[in-house]
Amino acid sequence: MAILKLDHVVKCFGDFTAVDDLTFEVPEGGIFGFLGGNGAGKTTSLRMALDIIRPTSGTIEILGRRPGRENAAEIGFLPEERGLYRRMTVIDTIVYFGRLKGMDAATAKKEAQRLIERFGLGGWTKVAVEKLSKGMSQKVQVAAAMVNRPRLLILDEPFSGLDPVNQKVLEDLVLETARAGSTVVFSTHIMQHAERLTNRLVLLARGRTVFEGTQEEARAQLPSRLTLVSEADPSSLPGVAFARRTKGAEGWASWDVSLMAGATPGDLLQTCTRTGFALRGFESHRPSLHEVFIHLVGSSQETPS
């Protein structure tokens, strides 16, 4: 069952089309990456899913229902632009968001205490948010998003502004939340996070889907690349699209090889064995999501970091 489904969704702001005929599905369970460069339409899409703004056309289903505040009890949301009421205490802030999501006061307080301890903020429970460091404030925001133990946790650029230590804390939390049975959707333009966390992903460019599938399927979008150490030029081998000598002039040399679409490194290795093509080295390179992104989105799109 899809926990989030966008079907031919369009969102225009005046003459500007921020989301253009966007269609994708997020299956329930696991971690879903919502990737794209700046201005790709990620935040707008998530806002529409949460009914903060309405689509110009198309339909959205979230938790099997239309977007609306009645879904808030089962959703956790951490927006890209984050802020807190400066004069509220840590516990009051988390409890307030819990109560807005329909929790009763006692349960919200109990859950807030648990998250405060989990994030190492035990000594700051009754301290006003304005006295916290930026890292601590962000933990409070994450806690406020998760206080209701959401079935669907939506994180919009959750790692921006966090130092490496806190990025790791948040990554662990995302994994823990997913293991606990929640579906996590997070948007990012930092592909390394997506690479470490996501099972499935959708890649956006200029408000449109350019890819939807698993990481492996994404990588398969790029031709496989190999480094061979051979005596002969491998360009003529079946499946090889391109070979370039990188080291050595005569005799044994190192070659950078690109395979044709559909050809796999395993196929090439079998061919070499079968035909007696002499090899001293055979190293297959797995394309990164960053490379996939560059490949699919192209140089006209603002490049991710």
Add this chain to the structure above:
Amino acid sequence: MRSIILVAAREYRQIAATRGFWVMLLVLPVVIGISQVAGRYFRPPLDSAYVLVDQSGQYDSAIDRRLLLNYQRVELGAFSAYVQRWNLSSVDPDAVWAKGERWFPDAQVEQFLSNGGIEAAWSRVAPAKPREAPDYEIDPPAYIRAPLPAGVVASAGPEAFAEGLAGPLGGGEIDTPLGRRPLALAVWIPPEINDASPVRMWTNGAPNNTLVDNVRNEVTRIQRARALQASGLAPDVVEGIANITTPIRLSAPPQGAGREQVAIRSALPLAMVYLLLVTVMTTGSMMLQSVIEERSNKLLESILATVHPSQLMYGKLLGLGAIGLTILGVWVGAAVGAALSVQGVVADIVKPSLSAIEPWMFGAMLFYFFSGYLIISMLYLAIGALSNSLQDAQAYLMPVIMIIMLPVVFMMVSVLQQPNGVFPVLMSWIPLYTPFAMLARLGAGVDFIEVIGTGVMLAAFVALEMILLGRLFQASLLRTGQPPKLGAFLAMMLGKNTG
């Protein structure tokens, strides 16, 4: 509704936790309290002393008597009002103070005095006063005769007399039977009054015309009587002539009626106009800061994921309304408490004002008050949603406040002179000003049809404002960049998507 209440409660708690709120809340009760304490314990004595030397021996007792009569007349008037206010006439219906009169000729004051004066009257009434009525406070006489200080020789002539009193007349004080008092007047009456030997008076630089007039009138009265006697009239005829007073009967509506009734009935509605202005401007600016904080802190998106913009708006209005009600309640409570616990100006105005208002007027006052509150609060809310900072907000706020305040100030002045004049009536039919104009005019008597008519228009205006400014508020919440221009304003109010 739950979300609205949660938002309202948070707004309330946040504002109630600020020092500014408590300063504002307590400023009026503290001022009332201080004024009461200061008035009771630190009031400088308003009475002053006079010294009188009468070398002729014919005038001093008459002058003292005149001053005593005038003092008792003032007390009689105040005591009569007290008796009326607390319905105590039945204690002695025949007493001069029981008839609710405003003007007391000498004969009545003499009768009052012969019955023991103010002390005796109060002793009679005090046991019958209701529990909630404060004691009647007898003021001391305004002018107290001081004995001649030691060392001042009256027989040495006026210059020596004045020289002997140079100290007190130079701004000092003099011993009187009631303690030391400033010496307001020294009077030296020669053995024989004529052009060469006039009555001499010295003041301390703050001449008291009433005191001087009393002395002069009494001396003149006796002099005229002597002149008439010298012309051959019999003493009893002269006395008859001297005691001629024009019979005057001053008729006025009973206390609390007539023009006074209008003033009394208007007191509370007028006070509510000022309270409305003060509370709405203050809480409005708190609301403004709250919205701007949410915008600048970038926490609106988190809130809007759980609360609909309209719920956020109503929650804010409700929370701020509750803040306004708290301020209003504490202020009105302090004023009413002061009115019921003390006598004086507050009690003279507030208590009769409360009892003079008819039940339907309370309903109308509350309707106009809350409508006015809502109209201006919505403006503040919309401005907050449009502004990225307080500086932005001030650019919008200044013209809005001017448009509201200036006509209201002019209208208030006009209402005090002519409650049903053209300007206040015209303002009553402009919905933005209806709450202020109608509140201000209610006490003076407004046709019920006008109340209904302006009420309907006001309700429609409030509904329209809620829709249009509500759209503006909702459309502006997540907007970034420069504040919108007029065209964008209108588009947002009309519900067009401007991004």
